[in-house]
Amino acid sequence: MIRRMVSASRYIIAIPFAFTFLFALFLIVYQSVSVVRTVFTINSIAEFSVASVKSIAIAIIECIDVYLIAIGAYIISIGLYSLFIDYDAPLPRWLQFDDLDDLKRNLISIIVAVLAVLFLKEVFSWDGGRDILSLGLSISAMILALVLFIVKFKSLPKAADHRQDD
Numbered sequence: 001m002i003r004r005m006v007s008a009s010r011y012i013i014a015i016p017f018a019f020t021f022l023f024a025l026f027l028i029v030y031q032s033v034s035v036v037r038t039v040f041t042i043n044s045i046a047e048f049s050v051a052s053v054k055s056i057a058i059a060i061i062e063c064i065d066v067y068l069i070a071i072g073a074y075i076i077s078i079g080l081y082s083l084f085i086d087y088d089a090p091l092p093r094w095l096q097f098d099d100l101d102d103l104k105r106n107l108i109s110i111i112v113a114v115l116a117v118l119f120l121k122e123v124f125s126w127d128g129g130r131d132i133l134s135l136g137l138s139i140s141a142m143i144l145a146l147v148l149f150i151v152k153f154k155s156l157p158k159a160a161d162h163r164q165d166d
Contacts, residue, residue: 013084020077027070035063054124061121065114072110079103108146115139 038059079097082089097103119139126132 024073
């Protein structure tokens with residue numbers, strides 16, 4: 001009985017799966033509406049100056065940033081589903097996860113991309129008044145720490161490697 005209960009408990013992951021999936025869906029729809037509004041705003045700009053083009057570029061970068069976060073939530077939701085609920089779900093190879101470490105590596109890759117887009121947005125909006133170098137160094141340090149984390153995970157043996165045959 002306990003064995004069946006423990007086996008069935010994996011379905012509790014349906015809760016974070018559902019919420020991360022809904023969060024991804026919400027962000028995609030919300031940002032898509034924002035993109036449509038941005039396009040209409042671009043069409044209403046009468047003058048094409050360096051400042052207005054820079055403003056448009058920043059808006060596009062912000063849109064990309066939100067989409068990246070939405071894609072990250074989607075990938076996490078699919079990863080949770082495939083790892084805990086339906087291991088044989090028909091997914092493309094790039095969306096298949098063998099263990100939680102694969103999911104962590106994927107999440108870290110998305111975080112690195114979001115940090116890079118965040119820095120790019122700051123560079124585009126830089127007015128010379130803020131210390132952008134310290135921001136760049138801080139983001140670089142974070143990315144380096146995340147990359148080292150991924151490299152360390154790759155070098156560690158998998159949990160399955162420690163199991164002994166009964």
